[in-house]
Amino acid sequence: MPRNPEAASLWADADVYVGPLTAIAPATITAPFPAQWGLVGLLNGDAGFVEKREEQVKDHYAWGGILVRTSRSQFKLTKSFVVLEDNDETRKLIWPGSTATQLVVPRPTPVKLAFETREGTKIKRLITRRYAEVSVDGDIAETEADLTQVTLSATIFPDSSGVLFDRQHTDTEPDEG
Numbered sequence: 001m002p003r004n005p006e007a008a009s010l011w012a013d014a015d016v017y018v019g020p021l022t023a024i025a026p027a028t029i030t031a032p033f034p035a036q037w038g039l040v041g042l043l044n045g046d047a048g049f050v051e052k053r054e055e056q057v058k059d060h061y062a063w064g065g066i067l068v069r070t071s072r073s074q075f076k077l078t079k080s081f082v083v084l085e086d087n088d089e090t091r092k093l094i095w096p097g098s099t100a101t102q103l104v105v106p107r108p109t110p111v112k113l114a115f116e117t118r119e120g121t122k123i124k125r126l127i128t129r130r131y132a133e134v135s136v137d138g139d140i141a142e143t144e145a146d147l148t149q150v151t152l153s154a155t156i157f158p159d160s161s162g163v164l165f166d167r168q169h170t171d172t173e174p175d176e177g
Helices: 088-094
Strands: 013-019 050-062 066-083 110-119 122-128 131-136 150-157 165-169
Touching (some): 066 110, 110 150
Antiparallel strands (some): 110 131, 122 165, 131 150
């Protein structure tokens, strides 16, 4: 229903869950994430979750300059978030393949990701259908004046049907597909 204040969201809290490719998603929005999923911890709420869409768009014209078709290809979706904690889950994303005593050149590995936002009793989850590859986006500054923050960018890989995420939400949120 248009002009519905209940359909507008100002998310009060959020989490990012990380799991192996074998991780099973919760069956419903009220079910907790299974133990194989880990939390990245504190997030920068002001930065939020930012989605970026990229695709090649080409217009096709007939003689006389008449637009006949537009083709779209090479769609890519990235979703970024800013972590504030240094913990096992964030280190696996920031320094994949490294150990507690050695940092190696990072080569992102496929992981399952879940993005959850909450406002009162309203909850929305986006859980990668196939997988994501996560990499650091930008510089990492460690200072005495600010919290250390790391911006992570997840490239979301769709399944063979083109599905990027499985979406779970409470009934208080309108169904948008």
